[in-house]
Amino acid sequence: MLKSVKQKLGVRRNQSRKHDDKGSSGMSTSNKPLLPVLNESNAYFAYAEPLPTFRDVPSGERQILFVKKLHLCSFTFEFNDATKSVREKEIKRQTLLELVDYVNQGQGKFGEAMYEDIVFMLSHNLFRTLPPGRSSIENEMFDPEEEEPTLEPAWPHLQIVYEFLLRYIVSEDTEAKVARKYIDQRFVLKLLDLFDSEDPRERDYLKTILHRIYGKFMMHRPYIRKSINNIFYRFIFEFERHNGIAELLEILGSIINGFALPLKEEHKVFLVKCLIPLHKPKCVSIYHQPLSYCVTQFVEKDPKLADVVLKGLLKYWPLTNSQKEVLFLGELEEILEFTQSTEFRKIMKTMFTVLGRCLKSSHFQVAERALFLWNNDYVVSMIAQNKETVLPIIFSALESNSRNHWNAAVHGLTCNVRKMFIDMDKGLWDKCLAEYEETQSAKPGKTIARKKDWERLEQQAKNAT
Numbered sequence: 001m002l003k004s005v006k007q008k009l010g011v012r013r014n015q016s017r018k019h020d021d022k023g024s025s026g027m028s029t030s031n032k033p034l035l036p037v038l039n040e041s042n043a044y045f046a047y048a049e050p051l052p053t054f055r056d057v058p059s060g061e062r063q064i065l066f067v068k069k070l071h072l073c074s075f076t077f078e079f080n081d082a083t084k085s086v087r088e089k090e091i092k093r094q095t096l097l098e099l100v101d102y103v104n105q106g107q108g109k110f111g112e113a114m115y116e117d118i119v120f121m122l123s124h125n126l127f128r129t130l131p132p133g134r135s136s137i138e139n140e141m142f143d144p145e146e147e148e149p150t151l152e153p154a155w156p157h158l159q160i161v162y163e164f165l166l167r168y169i170v171s172e173d174t175e176a177k178v179a180r181k182y183i184d185q186r187f188v189l190k191l192l193d194l195f196d197s198e199d200p201r202e203r204d205y206l207k208t209i210l211h212r213i214y215g216k217f218m219m220h221r222p223y224i225r226k227s228i229n230n231i232f233y234r235f236i237f238e239f240e241r242h243n244g245i246a247e248l249l250e251i252l253g254s255i256i257n258g259f260a261l262p263l264k265e266e267h268k269v270f271l272v273k274c275l276i277p278l279h280k281p282k283c284v285s286i287y288h289q290p291l292s293y294c295v296t297q298f299v300e301k302d303p304k305l306a307d308v309v310l311k312g313l314l315k316y317w318p319l320t321n322s323q324k325e326v327l328f329l330g331e332l333e334e335i336l337e338f339t340q341s342t343e344f345r346k347i348m349k350t351m352f353t354v355l356g357r358c359l360k361s362s363h364f365q366v367a368e369r370a371l372f373l374w375n376n377d378y379v380v381s382m383i384a385q386n387k388e389t390v391l392p393i394i395f396s397a398l399e400s401n402s403r404n405h406w407n408a409a410v411h412g413l414t415c416n417v418r419k420m421f422i423d424m425d426k427g428l429w430d431k432c433l434a435e436y437e438e439t440q441s442a443k444p445g446k447t448i449a450r451k452k453d454w455e456r457l458e459q460q461a462k463n464a465t
Contacts, residue, residue: 046072047088051095054102063114066102069095070117073161074124079153089157096160103167112178118168119182125161127190130197149198149243162205169212176216185223188213192227195244207247211254225270228252232274240281249278249290256297263302271298271305276312285323292331299338306339310347317354322363329358329369336379344382352393359397359414364407371413374420387424395432396439 051069054062073095077085110118131150152158168174169183188210195206214224228248235242259267275295278284284291299306313332318324332351336344358370373379383390398421401414422429 046075047091050091054098067114067117069099070121074121076124093157100160100164100167103171106173110173115179115182122165149200152199152202166209169209169216180217180219183217188220188224189227195248196242198243203244203247207251211251229270229274232278236277246287246290249287249294253290253293256294261301272308279313279316285327288327292334296334299335303338303340306335306343307346309335310351314350314354322366325358325366326369333373333376341385345386348386348389352390356394356397359394360400364410367410368413371417374417384424387428391421391428392432395436399436
């Protein structure tokens with residue numbers, strides 16, 4: 001009976017593929033149907049006679065009706081023209097809502113034949129070619145925080161299809177051992193491709209669905225992590241353009257939170273080769289919050305990783321982007337809260353050299369955020385333990401701010417930090433002050449000597465010609 005339903009709806013499947021045919025996942029696809037194009041050009045016949053509702057048929061016939069509705073919803077429509085196929089679009093929308101309601105109510109276990117029909121409908125609606133990305137020049141000029149994204153015109157149908165997929169995944173009637181034949185690696189990879197959609201509504205659904213798949217289909221977990229890694233690699237080292245980095249990082253934040261201790265080597269490699277380099281792209285501000293959460297999770301689970309993380313953060317520290325500097329300073333503080341004294345001492349010279357530049361930055365937000373580190377009691381306790389090393393590195397920045405910085409808030413915070421160091425060790429402060437004054441008094445002489453050297457070199461060059 002199911003076969004006759006498919007034929008009536010004009011759905012033709014080609015199952016003549018050879019048994020050695022492999023999909024992108026490396027799994028046999030000999031049982032996978034080729035997907036015909038079910039669009040509005042051949043949809044009129046299928047929609048000519050409306051199907052009854054589930055309430056109008058006996059309970060024993062509802063699964064057959066469910067399959068009919070699945071295939072009816074496999075037809076897709078063009079949404080750029082709102083005047084075309086209005087009746088058919090509305091019938092499909094109502095039918096999709098009925099399918100969602102059917103799955104929600106839990107009508108009993110899905111038969112294996114139905115799993116194929118479900119994936120058939122999902123594939124026809126969801127898996128499509130996304131609009132081409134911007135050129136390198138357009139991408140350089142595009143500001144995702146200011147410009148509006150391109151919304152998906154087919155969203156009135158797509159939203160319900162995504163809702164159906166979500167309900168299908170979480171349903172107790174969906175058996176993972178059977179469904180994994182159809183919600184396979186190939187299906188997961190196509191879902192991951194859709195994360196590049198510009199429509200934030202679609203990415204939000206995808207985030208929830210992929211997270212649920214990760215939780216239910218344990219056999220797919222390594223593949224999902226590996227595929228996300230590959231997306232990150234292409235983003236970092238090739239294009240620096242992908243719309244779904246933030247959503248993928250949000251999924252990973254939850255995954256990392258569930259990592260067992262001790263951390264596996266592959267997870268540490270992911271931290272070093274993916275998460276830390278993600279600080280490099282110019283557009284890091286778009287996804288920095290979930291990125292920072294992922295990185296901090298690693299350090300919280302294994303404090304010994306603080307050394308690696310801090311070195312990586314300092315490696316990609318921005319020199320000309322004040323907005324990024326403020327973000328990095330916030331992330332630095334979060335990491336320091338989980339850093340032990342051993343790791344702190346390994347990195348403190350490099351770290352406070354960078355912080356010294358931030359302290360005397362002419363951009364008041366950068367200087368202010370750097371000074372806020374001294375409001376953190378744990379960070380101050382670590383600095384106090386290593387004050388003989390830290391203070392000489394940042395002393396000139398503190399003294400310069402207290403005498404010359406243009407911003408009143410930065411000047412006030414600097415005075416508070418100076419007082420804190422004086423209270424810690426007055427002798428050390430006086431020693432640093434004496435060295436600073438000596439250096440400052442020697443500067444005019446060095447400037448004059450440098451000027452004379454240049455004059456001498458210029459004269460030698462003239463004589464040589």
